[in-house]
Amino acid sequence: MANPRGAAPLLRPRLRRLLRSPMSSCACLLLAFSALLLLSSLRQVAQVDFPRPDLPGQVSSDKLWASNSYGYHSCVTPTSRYKVPIESDRYMTVRSNGGLNQMRTGICDMVAVARLVNATLVIPQLDKRSFWQDTSKFKDIFDEPHFIKALEGDVHIVTDLPESLQSAPRARKHFTSWSSASYYEEVKELWKDHKKLVERLRTRGKFMALHLRYEKDMLAFTGCTYGLSDSEANELKIMRESTSHWKLKDINSTEQRSEGNCPLTPNEVGIFLRAMGYPESTWIYLAAGEIYGGDKYISKLRSYFPNLVTKEMLATKEELEKFSNHASQVAALDYIISVESDVFVPSHSGNMAKAVEGHRRFLGHRKTITPDRRGLVELFDLLEKGVLMEGPKLSSLVTDMHKYRQGAPRKRYSSLPGSKGRARLRTEESFYENPLPECICLTGKH
Secondary structure, eight states: OOOGGGHHHHHHHHHHHHHHSSSOOOOOOOHHHHHHHHHTTOOOOOOOOOOOSSOOOOOOHHHHHOOOOTTEEEOOOOOTTOOOOOOOSOEEOOBOOSSHHHHHHHHHHHHHHHHHTTOEEEOOBOOOSSTTOOOOOHHHHSOHHHHHHHTTTTOOEESSOOGGGTTSOOOOOOOOOOOOOOOOOOOTTTHHHHHHHHHHHHTTSSEEEEEOOOBHHHHHHHTOOTTOOHHHHHHHHHHHHHOTTOOOOOOOHHHHHHTTOSOOOHHHHHHHHHHTTOOTTOEEEEOOSOBTTTHHHHHHHHHHOSOEEOHHHHSOHHHHHTTTTOHHHHHHHHHHHHHHSSEEEESSOOHHHHHHHHHHHHTTOOOBOOOOHHHHHHHHHHHHHTSSOTTHHHHHHHHHHTTTOSOOOOOOOOOOTTOOHHHHHHHSOOTTTOOTTTSEEETTOO
8 A cells, every 4th residue: 555654745746747737637442452452462513505616526425435444354363372361469550641542542551561560450540630630530431340351361450459558669660652542442431422422423324523633722732823813823822831841832833834743724624625525515523622713713614514513513411511521531422433433534643533543444444534734735825825726626636645545454654764762663653543464454364
């Protein structure tokens, strides 16, 4: 398969030619199960019509929604050499930090560590002190009994330390992991809620889940201010400078955007999806936090796709009350719906986007379209200058650019040539983002 990392540079000569030419040419994957996958490498409502000019040619439904696993499938059966863990009097306690996807990744890693050191794992404690200020416990989000049962052949797990060890001194170790995503565990308390929302979306037909990273903290952290007012850009700068654990303060927004490091704006997402051939009747679930600028910016996306819905539009007030002040549980809801969607599109390659992509790969390479942000910015700038117009030519350029960025099977990328130490680890693709070849096999090969 073609390498998406190199897609933009390879397409640019073709982009220039086209512009000069007069013609345009590891069941639902569980958190516990995800840890088992890691060990095996040893071991994704409004209904108003907004007619728009120059619609691209009609694209077949199969091409828009279908995926192809090319004969690859999940394969996680342990070999005969993989042994059940022996009893151990050593215990490992875990305190997870960060947002939901960061905590989930850390928990998966610690399951593997517990296996390697033959320790009994105590049910992890979730982060309650960081930016999210969420009081949720492990059992509020994950199916705790299933977590213990599913891993009984890999590691011993208990809900708490024995009474005799509660006050015993403990050795403390801070683990560093460059894994940027993980698979998701079946959610006990959220399962019924997610099923309801998915079923409500399914009554409209096929649907897309859009992970729109356009929240205030995301824009402040990345220094991306394109399309914002001066006062909004200044507000984000103040937030970045006042957040002590964000080390990078002086950021050139123009450079960030041109290098593809900024999330797509709501308007850019609308242009992109329309150019990919999705009609304005497409149902899109917005998997996101509070969009910066609110309706001022989201209305631009809705003008392209009126059937843009949020959890607040799908769920009743009573159903939403249980998630009040529990950001991790809300993120879990978005995660599950994203995994279950017919097509998943992230506007930025963050932790959740990578986690969902990997989960969908494991479940049969469900269609995941990863925007080439660097290449798209070039096209958006040409649109803004009037050199290029929305229509068949733009559609041809965009679809060609994303021919190999739709979740088809490929082996996980290794680190970039010449990189060393932590830089090497940083550039290596995460197992959780793509578990091929360890946990995905070609039919007939195990």
